[in-house]
Amino acid sequence: MEKIEKLQSVTQFNAHRGQETLHPLVSVLDQSRSKPITANRYFSEIYVIFLKDLRCEDFQYGRNKYDYQEESLLFIAPGQVFGFDLPDDVMIQPSGWALVFHPDLIKGTSLGRKMDEYGFFSYEATEALHISERERLIVLDCFKKIREELERGIDKHSKNLIISNIELFLNYCVRFYDRQFVTRESVNKDILTRFESLLKTYFESSLPQTLGLPTVAYCAESLHLSSNYFGDLLKKETGKSALDYIQSKIIDIAKERVFDRSKPISEIAYEMGYKYPQHFTRLFKQKVGISPVEYRMAN
DSSP states (O other): OEEEEOOOOOHHHHHTOOOOSTTEEEEEGGGGGSSEEEOOOOEEEEEEEEEEOOOTEEEEEEEEOOOSSEEEEEOOOOEEEEEEEEEOOOOOOSSSEEEEOHHHHHHHHHHHHHGOOGGGGGOOOOGOOOOOOHHHHHHHHHHHHHHHHHOOOOOOHHHHHHHHHHHHHHHHHHHHHHHHHHHHHHHHHHHHHHHHHHHHHHHSSSSSHHHHSHHHHHHHHHOOOOHHHHHHHHHHHSSSSHHHHHHHHHHHHHHHHTTOSOOOOHHHHTTTOOSSSSHHHHHHHHHHHSSSHHHHHHH
């Protein structure tokens, strides 16, 4: 049975790497100074951000392997599993940089209240952030400022300055992900094409009657993406949320089917995956401005 160790504290993370803990709730490590670590897998109870600059084929995040072929940032939140898919007795030399902090550090702060907005903490390993050399320097500058505060010693300003620099770093990462969505436009267009095909095939099959309406999670999994990454990609490419996009497609298909006067509106609603026809009517009226019956009569 696979052994998964709990990663409960910043001190534990540092101790595994033979590095000093300057603050019990936050740390920035130059991993080249770390000692080799056992190739374990961990259930994290803290936030961990890795800046990787070496190829690492056996690193796993969740159930997926990630092959670092360029400098990348990988974000791990409490409740997630990461580590190495190797025998327990294999030793690994850490590389790159790591920013780790405990949820207690940001509890009750503005950053703590907005952590859910950083959706990339729920991306899959294959959706990591690949950064340019210029972006890398910005990341390292943020890390350096946090590290300098830790080395200065704790005073009444320390917490605010450390948290401000973590927030600054995360906000830069939002910008970098926006850039990555743009620079990977051809890949994104292919995903959108496959998404369109997925929805078309779904509604041409019997799946709506057995599974109901297609959910964002179902579509993302079918496209081998995390729900958050899929939603963010769609928002960047179309300006719509994933749910809005799915609902728009439902309405497009419904408009065609409503013209079949041999079927009552309720039957069309059931065929499209609605358990209750009134929910279909409500969405149709919300999106089109009139009810399905009125739309049928007007055309």
